Amino acid sequence: MEKKKTNAMRLLDAAGIAYRTVEYEVDENDLSGVHVARQLGQPCEQIFKTLVLKGEKKGYLVCCIPVDQELDLKKAAKAFGEKKVEMIHMKDLLAVTGYIRGGCSPIGMKKKFPTWIDETAVLFEEIAVSGGVRGEQIFLNPEDLAELIQAKFADLVK
Numbered sequence: 001m002e003k004k005k006t007n008a009m010r011l012l013d014a015a016g017i018a019y020r021t022v023e024y025e026v027d028e029n030d031l032s033g034v035h036v037a038r039q040l041g042q043p044c045e046q047i048f049k050t051l052v053l054k055g056e057k058k059g060y061l062v063c064c065i066p067v068d069q070e071l072d073l074k075k076a077a078k079a080f081g082e083k084k085v086e087m088i089h090m091k092d093l094l095a096v097t098g099y100i101r102g103g104c105s106p107i108g109m110k111k112k113f114p115t116w117i118d119e120t121a122v123l124f125e126e127i128a129v130s131g132g133v134r135g136e137q138i139f140l141n142p143e144d145l146a147e148l149i150q151a152k153f154a155d156l157v158k
Contacts, residue, residue, distance in 0.1 A: 006132035007098075008107035012140070015148050019140040022128070026135045031102035033067025040128070040137065044068035045120060047128045047137070050104045052097060052113075055082035060096055062115040062151075064106050064129060069118070069157040079116045079154040105132040106149050115151035117142060122153060 005013070012019050024039040037047040048064040051071055055061050061080050065071055077085045094100055098110040106115055106129055121127050121142035128137040129145065146153065 006105070006108070006136065008105040008130075008132040008138060011108050012138070012148070017140060017144045017148060019138050019144075021131055022137050022139065023135055024137065026102070031134070036137065037067055042128065046124050046126075048117070048121065050099075050106045050130060052088045052093060052104070053085040054088050055080055055085045057082055058114060060088070060111075060113045061085060062106055062109070062113045063118070063156050064115070064121070064151070065118040065156050066120060071156060072158045075154070075156050076116070079152075079156065080114060099130070099132060100134070103130055103132060103134040103136075105130040105138070106145070106151070107138070108132060112150065115149050116154045116156060117146055117151050118156045119153045120157075121145075 024036055033047055033049040037044045045066045047067045049067045051063045053061045063071055063076055073085055090101055097104055126139045127142050128139045131138045
């Protein structure tokens, strides 16, 4: 039986971008990316979480950073050309992106938001981002990801 494709996967297929998917067991008590990395047997530096922020001028903004790192809001604001940015409330995530917590992918959000990927991504042949649902990761080349979602690379972590 063929696996159901997520919107993120369909967009990658349409763009002709090579990727692979890996499923993992969802733990409702631990939706952390570190838990995902452990399950996949992958280093945390290679598994990226997708964070959604709001800036004063540009509205919603997206950052992808390694799962074991903390976003530096000052660095993120600078990268986006904002005075300050803040994380959006979890309750707003689905309405803004079309994705739920633990399944938020930088690929295929409801709208295209300005996106930055932590610069460490380019150290790897492939990184993983959410497949758009809990329990599914997409591994792909970071440059291919950046090209698809029109993202830039910057130092974003503390």
